[in-house]
Amino acid sequence: MAIARPIRMLGAACILLCLFLVFQLRQAPSTVGSKLIHGMKRDPLLDPTGEPAGPLWRADDKDYAPDSPNSARTNAALISLVRNEELDDLVSTMGDLERTWNHKFNYPYIFFNDKPFTEEFKKKTQAATKAKCQYGNATLTNQLVPKEHWEVPSWINMDLFRESAQMLEEQDIQYSSKISYHQMCRWNSGLFYKHPALEKYRYYWRIEPNVKFFCDVDYDVFRYMQDNNKTYGFTINLYDAPQSIPSLWPRTREFLAANPDYLSENNMWQWLTDDVARPEHNKIANGYSTCHFWSNFEIGDLDFFRGEKYDAYFQYLDRAGGFFYERWGDAPVHSIGVGLFADAANVHWFRDIGYNHIPFLNCPNSPKCSGCQAGQMYAGESFLGKEDCRPTYFKYVGTH
Helix, strand or coil: CCCCHHHHHHHHHHHHHHHHHHHHHHHHHHHHHHHCCCCCCCCHHHCECCCCCCCCCCCCCCCCCCCCCCCCCCCEEEEEECCHHHHHHHHHHHHHHHHHHHHHHCCCEEEECCCCCCHHHHHHHHHCCCCCEEECCCCCCCCCCCHHHCCCCCCCCHHHHHHHHHHHHHCCCCCCCCHHHHHHHHHHHHCHHHCHHHCCCCEEEECCCCCEECECCCCCHHHHHHHCCCCEEECCEEECCHHHCCCHHHHHHHHHHHCHHHCCCCCCHHHHHCCCCCHHHHHHCCCCCCEEECCCCEEEEHHHHHCHHHHHHHHHHHHHCHHHHCCCCHHHHHHHHHHHHCCHHHEEECCCCCEEECCEEECCECCCECCCCCCCCECCCHHHHHHECHHHHHHHCCCC
């Protein structure tokens, strides 16, 4: 018996609806990423965001005048590795940071470069702040940094570098063949803290050209780090491209096997090795989740990086050659070092500092913020949401 046409149409509609629902379910992980896997169904930045708890030092209560001999500033500096051609983008960053924070506290800037800074660079950067500016140079022997801190080390085989870079390019890994990028990552990973210009300082805040700061911050963040024994502060927590670091975690495991006492009792092992949120990352990176603090913003304790544990770790990695034969970045290297050798309780998420480095953001829900949408984590296509590793971090480490 023939099926009536309305029933046939209803059946076809049901089939199409089922196919649509299946398609939507298959697409869902690309937009929510690990949020559902690790239970972060609501971004904490959607909730009202205030300052950190505890006593805070403020410019109204202390002497933070730029040239004061009795300044309340602790031994800290704002640092940036930057090229002359990035001047306009750097001045834009300084404008934001001065407006939201540093015009109150006048912490000094120290700029590093692999070439001499131009007079225009010096003039415009100093004009952007009342604080003191210092200009180091990363290659010339008559400047502040030994030449060998920037040059490709003698144990690197350049033929192998070029072959490796070609393989990485075929996997669409950015900057694979750009030698200066590899040099930058190596310097930021383990040589910046050896710079003589930083010798007298305990804390640093790293800034980059063309970043934005959205929120007024009315307390001395360096003093907060000092008073609360903080080792490291971050705003954004992401996944790295696993193809760029396949041997980083195996080399790390080798180092730990040789130095088991270096592992902090309260470490971040589960965050570093999670294989639930993005198992394909863990597999390609040979046991590393690829979660890392995005180090274009970081506030850190130089004593930690200068210390025996981290410095020995960097020296081991440096000899392994992955800064050149792969594309190890300073972000995963810093993050693994902090995650293994520091006390997790001494790592701080600066949720109240609104920050943007294209395309990712840290946007608090605060009346002190303007220019970004509370809870917005990225600007662009929805697939960028998959790169958010905060749910994994919050699950294993917390939101402190």
